[in-house]
Each structure stands twice: as C-alpha cells, then as structure tokens.
Amino acid sequence: xxxxxxxxxxxxxxxxxxxxxxxxxxxxxxxxxxxxxxxxxxxxxxxxxxxxxxxxxxxxxxxxxxxxxxxxxxxxxxxxxxxxxxxxxxxxxxxxxxxxxxxxxxxxxxxxxxxxxxxxxxxxxxxxxxxxxxxxxxxxxxxxxxxxxxxxxxxxxxxxxxxxxxxxxxxxxxxxxxxxxxxxxxxxxxxxxxxxxxxxxxxxxxxxxxxxxxxxxxxxxxxxxxxxxxxx
Amino acid sequence: xxxxxxxxxxxxxxxxxxxxxxxxxxxxxxxxxxxxxxxxxxxxxxxxxxxxxxxxxxxxxxxxxxxxxxxxxxxxxxxxxxxxxxxxxxxxxxxxxxxxxxxxxxxxxxxxxxxxxxxxxxxxxxxxxxxxxxxxxxxxxxxxxxxxxxxxxxxxxxxxxxxxxxxxxxxxxxxxxxxxxxxxxxxxxxxxxxxxxxxxxxxxxxxxxxxxxxxxxxxxxxxxxxxxxxxx
DNA sequence: TTTAATATGATAGTATTACTTTTATGTTTT
DNA sequence: AAAACATAAAAGTAATACTATCATATTAAA
Numbered sequence: 001x002x003x004x005x006x007x008x009x010x011x012x013x014x015x016x017x018x019x020x021x022x023x024x025x026x027x028x029x030x031x032x033x034x035x036x037x038x039x040x041x042x043x044x045x046x047x048x049x050x051x052x053x054x055x056x057x058x059x060x061x062x063x064x065x066x067x068x069x070x071x072x073x074x075x076x077x078x079x080x081x082x083x084x085x086x087x088x089x090x091x092x093x094x095x096x097x098x099x100x101x102x103x104x105x106x107x108x109x110x111x112x113x114x115x116x117x118x119x120x121x122x123x124x125x126x127x128x129x130x131x132x133x134x135x136x137x138x139x140x141x142x143x144x145x146x147x148x149x150x151x152x153x154x155x156x157x158x159x160x161x162x163x164x165x166x167x168x169x170x171x172x173x174x175x176x177x178x179x180x181x182x183x184x185x186x187x188x189x190x191x192x193x194x195x196x197x198x199x200x201x202x203x204x205x206x207x208x209x210x211x212x213x214x215x216x217x218x219x220x221x222x223x224x225x226x227x228x229x230x231x232x
Numbered sequence: 233x234x235x236x237x238x239x240x241x242x243x244x245x246x247x248x249x250x251x252x253x254x255x256x257x258x259x260x261x262x263x264x265x266x267x268x269x270x271x272x273x274x275x276x277x278x279x280x281x282x283x284x285x286x287x288x289x290x291x292x293x294x295x296x297x298x299x300x301x302x303x304x305x306x307x308x309x310x311x312x313x314x315x316x317x318x319x320x321x322x323x324x325x326x327x328x329x330x331x332x333x334x335x336x337x338x339x340x341x342x343x344x345x346x347x348x349x350x351x352x353x354x355x356x357x358x359x360x361x362x363x364x365x366x367x368x369x370x371x372x373x374x375x376x377x378x379x380x381x382x383x384x385x386x387x388x389x390x391x392x393x394x395x396x397x398x399x400x401x402x403x404x405x406x407x408x409x410x411x412x413x414x415x416x417x418x419x420x421x422x423x424x425x426x427x428x429x430x431x432x433x434x435x436x437x438x439x440x441x442x443x444x445x446x447x448x449x450x451x452x453x454x455x456x457x458x459x460x461x462x463x464x
Numbered sequence: 465t466t467t468a469a470t471a472t473g474a475t476a477g478t479a480t481t482a483c484t485t486t487t488a489t490g491t492t493t494t
Numbered sequence: 495a496a497a498a499c500a501t502a503a504a505a506g507t508a509a510t511a512c513t514a515t516c517a518t519a520t521t522a523a524a
Contacts, residue, residue, distance in 0.1 A: 016471090021471080021472095023471080023472075038370065039369060039370040041369065042370070044509085044510065044511080045510095045511080045512090046509085046510075046511090054472080054473080055472080055473055055474070055475090056511090056512085057472085057473080057474085057475095057512095057513085057514090058471085058472055058473070060511095060512075060513085061471080061472085065511075065512080066511090129368060130368070132364055132368070133365070133368070135425070135426065136361060136362070136364070136365070136421075137271060137273065138270065138271040138274070140425045140426070141425065144425070144426060149426060152429075153426065153428050153429060156428075156429055157428065171431065171443075171444075171447070172430075172431045172444045172447065173431065174428065174429060174430055174431045175419055175422075175429070175430045175431050175432070175444050176444075176448070177429075178418075178419070178422060178429040178430065179411070179415055179419070179448070182414070182415075182418060183411055183414075186410075186414060187407055187410070187411070189368075190407075190410060193367070193372045193373065193376070194367065194372070194376060194381060194385065196385050196388075196389065196406065197384075197385060197388055197406060197407070197409075197410040198404075198406055198407045198410065199403065199404045199405065199406045199407050200407070211403075212403075212404045212407050212408075215403070215404065215452060216408070216411070216448070216452055219451045219452045219453075219454075220447060220448055220451045220452065221451075222451075223451040223454060248500095253500080253501095255500085255501075276480085276481065276482080277481095277482080277483085278480085278481075278482085286501080286502080287501080287502055287503070287504090288482090288483080289483095289484080289485085289501085289502080289503085289504095290500085290501055290502070292482090292483070292484085293500085293501085297482075297483080298482090
C-alpha cells in the first residue's frame with residue numbers, strides 16, 4: 001500500500017502552485033536545502049536559480065519573494081506536524097499520554113522521511129533557524145489577516161485543547177502550548193550553538209531536552225494552583 | 233545626587249566607541265528609534281544618515297554593519313537588565329522574592345528612563361522584535377567566540393544561580409532561565425500581534441503575562457520531582 | 465492535426481543595498 | 495602654529511530585489 005499525504009496550502013502564499021510542476025517542486029526542495037546551507041539572509045533567488053539551472057524570473061513566477069517561499073515551507077511543516085500529532089493520538093484516551101506524544105513529535109525531528117519535495121529533517125532545521133523570522137516583521141498584522149500563520153495557530157490551538165483536557169483548571173493553555181512549541185526548537189538551537197544557555201551540555205542529548213520539556217509542561221499543570229509557599 | 237550608570241561594552245562590537253562623541257550617541261539613539269520604526273530588514277545606514285544629517289561613510293566608521301549596531305544595543309540592554317536585577321536583589325535573602333523580582337524586571341519594560349542614549353522602553357521593543365536575530369545567523373559560532381553574546385549569557389547565568397539557590401535539586405536551571413527570558417518577550421509579542429497564541433486576550437494585560445511566567449517558573453521548580461501521576 | 469494556450473528560458477534593465485575610497489574642511493590637541 | 499583627527503561630500507562598485515520583453519518548447523483544446 002502506497003499512501004502519500006498532500007497538504008492543502010493557503011493559495012495566497014504562492015503565485016503558482018509549486019506542487020503542480022517539476023520546476024515548482026525543485027524550487028521548494030532545493031530552496032529549503034539552500035536556505036539551510038547558507039542562511040536566509042544570504043539566500044537569493046539568483047543563487048537558487050543557478051543551482052537548479054533555471055532563472056530568477058522563473059522562480060519569481062512561483063513566489064513573490066523569498067519571504068513567501070520561507071512561509072510556504074514553514075507552513076507546510078506546521079501542517080505536517082499537526083497531521084502527525086492527530087495521527088499519533090488516534091485511539092488514545094489518556095490525555096497524559098497524548099501530551100507526551102505531542103512533545104515527542106515536536107522535539108524529535110522525523111528521520112528519513114526525505115521525499116523529493118520537503119524532507120522532515122530539513123524542515124525541522126529550517127524552523128529552528130528561520131521559523132521566527134516568518135512573523136518577526138512589520139507585516140505580521142497583514143500576513144496574519146491573510147491567514148498566513150494559520151497552520152502555526154492551528155497546531156498550537158490543538159495542543160492547547162489537550163492541555164485543557166488534561167487540566168481544565170489551568171489558566172494559560174494557549175501560552176503554555178506556544179511556549180513548548182517555541183522551546184522545543186529554541187532549546188535545541190541553544191544546545192548546539194550556545195550550550196551554556198541550557199543544561200544539556202556537550203553531549204547534545206535530545207533525551208534531556210525531552211525531559212526538560214515534559215517537566216516544564218507537567219509541573220506547570222500538575223501543581224495544584226491553590227497550593228502556595230510550599231517551601232519557606 | 234546625580235548618578236549615571238555606564239555600561240562597559242565589548243570593544244570588538246564597534247570600530248569607534250559611540251559613547252565618546254555626539255555623532256556616535258546620535259547613531260545609537262536614532263538608530264534604535266529608526267529600527268523600531270521600520271524594522272531591521274528595511275533599516276539601512278543610508279536612511280539613518282539622512283535622518284541625522286550625516287553620511288553613510290561616517291556611520292560606517294562606528295559600526296562595521298547594521299548587524300553590529302543591533303548587537304551593540306541589544307547587548308547594552310542585557311547588561312542594563314543584569315545591573316537592574318543585581319540592584320533590585322540587594323539585601324534580599326529569600327530566593328522566592330528574588331525570583332519574583334527578576335521576572336518583574338524582565339517582563340515589564342522600565343518606563344521613563346529615556347535619556348539621550350538608549351531608552352529602556354525603546355530597547356525593550358527592540359529586543360522583542362529583533363533580539364533573536366542577533367544569534368539566528370550563520371555567524372553564531374564566530375560571534376560567540378568573540379564573546380558577543382556574553383551579556384545575554386551572563387544575565388541568564390545569574391538568573392539560573394538564583395533558581396539553583398531556591399531549588400538545588402532542580403535539573404534544568406539554565407534552560408529554565410533562558411526559557412523565561414525568551415518568553416517574557418515572545419509572549420508579549422504574541423499578545424500584541426498573534427493573540428490567539430496566548431491567554432491574555434485583547435486586554436493586553438501585562439499582569440497576566442507576569443502571572444503566567446511566575447506560574448511557569450515556580451510550578452516547574454516547586455513540584456517535588458519524585459511525585460508522579462498525581463492525576464489519573 | 466492544427467491552433468491556441470501556457471510554461472520556461474534568455475536577456476536586459478532599474479532602483480536600492482551594502483559597502484569602500486578619496487578628497488576637502490573644520491575642530492581639537494599639543 | 496602645526497599636527498592630528500573627525501566628519502562631510504562625492505563618487506564608485508558589486509550584489510540584491512525585483513520587472514519587463516521576447517523567443518521557444520510543451521501541452522491541451524478545437
């Protein structure tokens with residue numbers, strides 16, 4: 001049995017649907033790799049065109065600018081993660097196990113799912129290095145109105161729902177969800193690049209990161225909120 | 233009594249010390265305001281030069297490029313916060329109160345300290361919008377070796393020390409410190425720009441953000457780490 | 465199967481960015 | 495009064511971020 005999942009993307013994000021042609025797929029696939037290679041600031045459509053033996057003008061027919069290409073891949077990934085989470089939570093009733101699964105999906109990049117379009121591992125790296133640059137611009141509001149952050153908000157919202165299910169009294173499910181999502185990438189970045197900001201040392205231990213995130217999540221919501229000054 | 237605090241900056245960050253001339257101070261002061269106005273991506277030395285009636289070439293004598301100017305201001309702010317925290321913790325012995333004070337300093341921008349150099353409020357906004365862009369580049373490692381992230385790491389390290397003091401058994405003081413620092417800005421950004429990612433709604437309630445951060449911090453370290461499956 | 469529509473390539477052009485260089489002029493320091 | 499230094503003025507360059515035009519190859523419709 002051969003099943004492929006297709007993610008329906010917001011049409012406002014592209015000029016021509018890149019999934020519908022070989023060139024489009026190549027732009028996304030190699031664009032992802034090139035951004036990861038040289039960083040988003042140094043990435044240009046010219047360089048990408050040279051690498052895929054095409055032209056700048058051709059790439060501009062698919063995406064208005066490089067920021068839209070970034071948004072496209074990042075959004076694809078958030079939608080992909082939401083699907084993975086939905087899939088992984090099938091038939092599970094215990095919300096504690098649900099939450100653990102969510103953290104695993106978030107923090108451990110899916111290995112080996114490299115197809116000819118978007119590879120999970122490459123996309124994870126992109127989110128880690130460039131993810132926040134999608135919204136840290138003066139266009140946040142207009143981009144938000146154009147629903148360009150919907151996949152991220154959907155993922156965070158679904159996560160928050162499970163938090164509410166686990167602990168209906170907890171006051172900040174949405175903020176906690178976005179915190180865990182951001183930290184699953186940022187602490188990984190720190191671990192590899194500014195390790196003194198973490199406790200995962202030089203071993204680069206992904207298990208420790210997982211434990212940190214679980215502790216953060218469960219301690220936050222397990223603790224009875226009325227108990228105060230337990231200590232001292 | 234008139235006291236002014238002077239922050240000693242890493243000399244590698246600038247070509248000529250901006251604190252030592254009127255032009256230098258103007259570059260930093262107006263540069264900060266202009267970046268906040270139009271965003272770091274659209275900010276250029278040309279535009280800044282026009283605004284302060286100087287020339288591009290003159291600005292380049294102070295800073296190698298706009299990224300260094302950004303680092304300069306952000307680093308100034310982290311050092312400033314570290315001083316504010318040190319100052320605010322004087323004579324306090326209870327680590328719980330210490331931690332509460334730290335969160336307040338982090339999450340509530342200092343009002344009214346606008347001098348002719350760097351204003352606390354403007355700097356807070358800059359950190360919120362552009363802070364992570366200092367390290368999310370392919371130069372992280374070399375910049376880190378040049379000690380360009382020392383002020384941030386010092387602040388986070390000092391925070392972590394207080395966490396250890398409060399709870400010596402907690403396993404992730406450094407990651408928790410960097411998480412709270414990042415979230416004190418990011419959740420504020422979300423609250424104002426992507427509110428559905430938070431629980432602070434349209435009221436833009438800074439008090440709620442404070443409560444979230446305190447809950448996150450104290451629940452994480454108060455909870456006895458051996459207690460498991462309290463629920464279900 | 466011819467026509468028409470569409471996608472891509474090739475080429476060129478523009479305003480802006482991110483700098484560097486040189487020369488002139490004004491201000492301090494010695 | 496001379497020397498040292500900071501800034502301004504002006505010009506120049508390679509790269510970036512696009513837009514526009516035209517030719518050609520491929521595919522779809524008549």
